Amino acid sequence: MENNHFIIARTLHVIAVVLWIGGVAFVTTILIPAIRNSQSAENRLNLFEVLEGKFSFQAKLTTLVTGLSGFYMLHIMNTWSSMQWWVYLMIFIWSVFSVVLFLLEPLFLHKWFHRQAKINDERTFLVLQVMHIVLLSISLIAIFSGVAGVHGLFY
Numbered sequence: 001m002e003n004n005h006f007i008i009a010r011t012l013h014v015i016a017v018v019l020w021i022g023g024v025a026f027v028t029t030i031l032i033p034a035i036r037n038s039q040s041a042e043n044r045l046n047l048f049e050v051l052e053g054k055f056s057f058q059a060k061l062t063t064l065v066t067g068l069s070g071f072y073m074l075h076i077m078n079t080w081s082s083m084q085w086w087v088y089l090m091i092f093i094w095s096v097f098s099v100v101l102f103l104l105e106p107l108f109l110h111k112w113f114h115r116q117a118k119i120n121d122e123r124t125f126l127v128l129q130v131m132h133i134v135l136l137s138i139s140l141i142a143i144f145s146g147v148a149g150v151h152g153l154f155y
């Protein structure tokens, strides 16, 4: 029975990661470059805020499901004191996104970005793109090492 719960948790974990990091990949590799190439500065900011705003709810929900299913699996495995390094990496990237989505963005990041984009929109979108590339790269390393770790590459 517990084994079935573990399998379901792992499945939900992977679905949540696909939706979440897939969305981050879309924003990083398609949305931001397309917006940076668009004509007027006013358009750029409006378009980005509307589209990113739509993704924000999905990102929060999938971050929540990823964390709940991940900690549930650790609870069933009872390996808190002997976690592999790649589980620490997953928890690290999850913590970074959680702090950004649930704390920094509503408290200050959204207003800060809006203000900076009004002052110098080209530079602000460049910084935004670099930040997204860094987060996406670490997420992909976490996915690589998670799958490789589960299937025994590091043993």
Ligand code: HEM
Pocket: 010, 013, 014, 017, 021, 066, 067, 068, 069, 070, 071, 073, 074, 087, 090, 091, 093, 094, 139, 140, 142, 143, 144, 146, 147, 150, 151
């Ligand atoms: C609180 C955060 C997280 C926790 C506690 C957590 C925990 C876990 C655990 C316990 C497993 C199963 C390990 C095993 O079967 O031996 C797992 C698998 C996995 N996790 Fe996470 N994880 C978290 C966040 C993430 C994030 C942020 C990502 C992606 C960026 C991720 C991607 C994966 C992947 C791809 C697998 C492998 C699935 C498979 O091949 O079966 N996890 N995670």
